[in-house]
Amino acid sequence: MKNLDSVLAAYLAGWAIFFVYYISVAQRMNALRGQIEQLKNSLNRGK
Amino acid sequence: MIKTILGAVVLFVAIAFTAYLAFHYAPIEKTMGPIQKIFYLHLPSAFSSFIALGICFYANLRYVFTREAKWDWLGVSAAEVGLAFISVVLVTGPIWAHPVWGIWWTWDARLTLTFVLWLLYTAYLLLRTMLEEPDKRALFSSLFGIFAFLDVPLVYFSIRWWRTQHPQPVILGGPGSGLDPRMRVSYLLVWAAFTGLLILLLNGRYKLEAMRASVEELRREAEVR
Amino acid sequence: MALLSNSAVLLSKELRTEFRSRELLTTTVVFILTIVVLFSFTFDPSVTESRRFGPGLLWLTFLFAASLMLQPGFLREQNNDTLSALRLSVSDPFAIFLAKLTASAVFLLLTEMLMLPIFAVLYNVHILAVLPQLILVFFLGSLGVAIPGTAFSAISAQARMRELMLPVLLLPLLTPVLIASTEATAALLSENPQLRVDWLGFLAGFDVVFLTALWLFGEYLLEE
Numbered sequence: 001m002k003n004l005d006s007v008l009a010a011y012l013a014g015w016a017i018f019f020v021y022y023i024s025v026a027q028r029m030n031a032l033r034g035q036i037e038q039l040k041n042s043l044n045r046g047k
Numbered sequence: 048m049i050k051t052i053l054g055a056v057v058l059f060v061a062i063a064f065t066a067y068l069a070f071h072y073a074p075i076e077k078t079m080g081p082i083q084k085i086f087y088l089h090l091p092s093a094f095s096s097f098i099a100l101g102i103c104f105y106a107n108l109r110y111v112f113t114r115e116a117k118w119d120w121l122g123v124s125a126a127e128v129g130l131a132f133i134s135v136v137l138v139t140g141p142i143w144a145h146p147v148w149g150i151w152w153t154w155d156a157r158l159t160l161t162f163v164l165w166l167l168y169t170a171y172l173l174l175r176t177m178l179e180e181p182d183k184r185a186l187f188s189s190l191f192g193i194f195a196f197l198d199v200p201l202v203y204f205s206i207r208w209w210r211t212q213h214p215q216p217v218i219l220g221g222p223g224s225g226l227d228p229r230m231r232v233s234y235l236l237v238w239a240a241f242t243g244l245l246i247l248l249l250n251g252r253y254k255l256e257a258m259r260a261s262v263e264e265l266r267r268e269a270e271v272r
Numbered sequence: 273m274a275l276l277s278n279s280a281v282l283l284s285k286e287l288r289t290e291f292r293s294r295e296l297l298t299t300t301v302v303f304i305l306t307i308v309v310l311f312s313f314t315f316d317p318s319v320t321e322s323r324r325f326g327p328g329l330l331w332l333t334f335l336f337a338a339s340l341m342l343q344p345g346f347l348r349e350q351n352n353d354t355l356s357a358l359r360l361s362v363s364d365p366f367a368i369f370l371a372k373l374t375a376s377a378v379f380l381l382l383t384e385m386l387m388l389p390i391f392a393v394l395y396n397v398h399i400l401a402v403l404p405q406l407i408l409v410f411f412l413g414s415l416g417v418a419i420p421g422t423a424f425s426a427i428s429a430q431a432r433m434r435e436l437m438l439p440v441l442l443l444p445l446l447t448p449v450l451i452a453s454t455e456a457t458a459a460l461l462s463e464n465p466q467l468r469v470d471w472l473g474f475l476a477g478f479d480v481v482f483l484t485a486l487w488l489f490g491e492y493l494l495e496e
Binding site for chain 1 (some may be wrong): 051054055058060066069084085088089092127128131134135138139140142143144145146147188244248250251252254255259261262266268269272
């Protein structure tokens with residue numbers, strides 16, 4: 001069914017957006033976790 | 048780390064579940080045929096984005112009157128997640144419509160409103176990047192958010208009145224038009240899944256913002272020492 | 273009452289400042305004139321086409337011009353550090369906004385009234401018969417632009433890239449004003465001119481909503 005193709009394409013694109021967003025949030029969180037570790041270490045060293 | 052993977056699993060399950068409902072369980076619609084299946088992605092996304100918009104507005108109001116940072120965190124989270132949902136609406140619409148109707152875009156009332164909402168959300172997030180000081184950023188973006196939200200019903204009505212005077216092709220025949228019970232069940236379940244997705248994404252984004260705030264605090268502490 | 277008299281004093285200051293140099297008005301008029309001319313290259317300016325595209329072109333031009341014209345609203349205060357002095361001089365911060373938005377609306381209206389006859393001549397549109405009604409449409413529309421415009425001028429003054437941020441914030445929000453004003457203007461310039469009271473009522477409603485929002489949240493917009 002030709003029409004079904006476009007619906008599937010739309011579904012793929014739509015869910016891709018959600019996945020990409022989720023991954024971007026997860027990535028940013030990891031980066032921040034790294035920064036928090038770094039800052040905590042430097043603060044402890046400073047003591 | 049485990050939580051992140053768990054979240055991704057939940058997301059994947061949601062996709063599989065809604066796809067099953069949409070393509071297997073729900074019957075094919077009489078007049079439109081299989082193309083109507085977009086209904087189970089396009090519409091719930093739109094609805095979730097409206098919920099996100101409402102949450103953003105509430106958070107903006109709470110921030111202006113309490114100045115507690117957590118409301119700012121909620122505001123930006125709701126705006127970003129809402130933007131993701133609206134982007135899904137704007138992307139799935141044309142992709143599905145082009146092979147079917149031969150046009151990528153039409154300025155019908157719903158799509159136009161969605162586009163304007165997308166612009167308003169984007170303006171809110173853009174404004175935040177242009178305000179460096181955290182307190183100012185929170186306050187002024189909240190104020191903009193409040194004004195923008197008050198505008199939404201006005202945008203909706205003006206576009207509708209204008210479009211009813213110059214009729215255009217309507218992409219989706221309204222969802223209420225004679226719903227087969229299996230369609231109704233499917234739609235409700237998919238809608239519930241999308242609400243869950245909204246909460247999942249909101250939660251994640253909120254935690255991210257809270258983390259960012261603690262990084263800024265730690266940095267300030269480090270500078271003092 | 274104190275609010276109105278304070279606003280009046282501030283308003284006269286705004287008007288006097290501008291009329292001393294008239295730089296804002298002249299620059300805006302030249303800007304609009306340029307766009308009106310440039311637009312003539314984008315479609316066939318026959319009478320029927322002008323009737324179709326004219327009102328939209330007019331209002332779009334005014335919206336762009338307004339987003340430039342509204343910049344100095346709070347920028348001047350920021351650059352000269354006069355904002356805190358201004359806040360101390362009045363008991364109700366809403367007076368400051370009232371003055372600034374009235375001044376902006378006046379300037380906008382002045383430019384529009386200057387542009388209308390020029391537009392009528394260049395595009396062969398008849399405005400004399402419907403002039404009072406047109407003025408009413410432009411009055412309500414200009415208020416619709418000036419009220420949120422003044423609020424966002426205060427917001428963008430705090431931000432980086434403020435010259436670009438103001439249009440980015442303001443223009444999507446002004447969608448209802450653009451639609452209502454264009455429809456009302458088009459109806460007045462059509463073959464059978466009619467006054468669209470429904471769109472005018474809508475514009476008035478828009479003005480009331482944002483004036484109220486400005487009244488409720490104005491003091492926070494002035495925080496430094």
